[in-house]
Amino acid sequence: MRSLIFGLALTAMFALGALVSFVWTPYDVTVLEIANKLKPPTADHWFGTDHFGRDIFSMIMVGARTSIAVAVVAVVIGMGLGVPLGLAAAARKGSLLDEVIMRGNDLIFAFPSLLIAILITAIFGPSAVNAIIAIGIFNIPVFARLTRGAALSLWTRDYVLAARVAGKGATRISVEHILPNVANLLIVQGTIQFSLGILAEAALSYVGLGAQPPTPSWGRMLADAQTLIALAPHVALFPGFAILFTVLGLNLAGDGLRDVLDPKLRVQR
Numbered sequence: 001m002r003s004l005i006f007g008l009a010l011t012a013m014f015a016l017g018a019l020v021s022f023v024w025t026p027y028d029v030t031v032l033e034i035a036n037k038l039k040p041p042t043a044d045h046w047f048g049t050d051h052f053g054r055d056i057f058s059m060i061m062v063g064a065r066t067s068i069a070v071a072v073v074a075v076v077i078g079m080g081l082g083v084p085l086g087l088a089a090a091a092r093k094g095s096l097l098d099e100v101i102m103r104g105n106d107l108i109f110a111f112p113s114l115l116i117a118i119l120i121t122a123i124f125g126p127s128a129v130n131a132i133i134a135i136g137i138f139n140i141p142v143f144a145r146l147t148r149g150a151a152l153s154l155w156t157r158d159y160v161l162a163a164r165v166a167g168k169g170a171t172r173i174s175v176e177h178i179l180p181n182v183a184n185l186l187i188v189q190g191t192i193q194f195s196l197g198i199l200a201e202a203a204l205s206y207v208g209l210g211a212q213p214p215t216p217s218w219g220r221m222l223a224d225a226q227t228l229i230a231l232a233p234h235v236a237l238f239p240g241f242a243i244l245f246t247v248l249g250l251n252l253a254g255d256g257l258r259d260v261l262d263p264k265l266r267v268q269r
Contacts, residue, residue, distance in 0.1 A: 004256020010249025018065035027055035038232040048234040063216040071197030073132045078139020086147025091170040105141035113138040117209045128211040131204045150182040184261035195250035
């Protein structure tokens with residue numbers, strides 16, 4: 001429970017910063033002040049300034065909404081498509097549909113999100129939207145495999161057999177009986193994919209395939225700072241800490257949710 005509370009507190013802190021950035025930031029992140037470039041942390045600039053004189057604290061606030069938005073939408077895409085595919089595959093185990101879905105998942109797994117992003121951006125150009133599509137596509141087989149694996153063990157339960165005897169079809173059984181019983185696993189996996197989505201967005205932005213200037217992004221902030229680490233280490237440290245603590249908070253929240261939602265762990269405790 002403590003990991004859940006601490007993880008949610010860390011996550012809420014960055015989410016709150018992202019929400020506040022829509023209406024207020026200490027400084028305008030689009031204004032360049034070359035005379036103030038690479039200033040260390042001070043009372044005026046809590047995290048210092050970058051090579052363009054922009055306030056790093058303000059950029060982290062604005063960058064948070066980019067990272068969180070990309071990760072959330074990518075998880076929604078993965079869950080929204082992967083869960084129905086997993087349920088359908090489990091309901092028709094051994095059929096042609098099951099084989100097509102699982103081999104399609106294997107095909108997507110063969111291409112990491114970075115390679116998918118390169119392919120998409122080669123056609124449509126780099127942007128946050130294309131990063132969302134790339135990460136979302138990679139999330140689909142994750143949720144599909146998890147859903148199918150969990151659902152297969154439930155199709156042999158007595159209440160599912162009773163539902164079949166009552167005349168319910170496979171789709172209705174999947175929605176009314178299977179899905180509610182795998183929801184806890186999906187919620188926990190969602191938090192894990194959320195954290196991985198933030199890492200993936202940072203990686204894509206780092207190589208120039210994510211959000212484009214002038215939109216701040218934690219990954220691109222790290223890319224811009226890589227040649228300045230010896231001169232002004234704060235330029236790289238604070239965006240790195242933002243990624244670190246956000247991912248840490250989400251992973252702790254996921255572990256806490258697993259402990260709370262898993263009845264076996266509750267019994268052990």
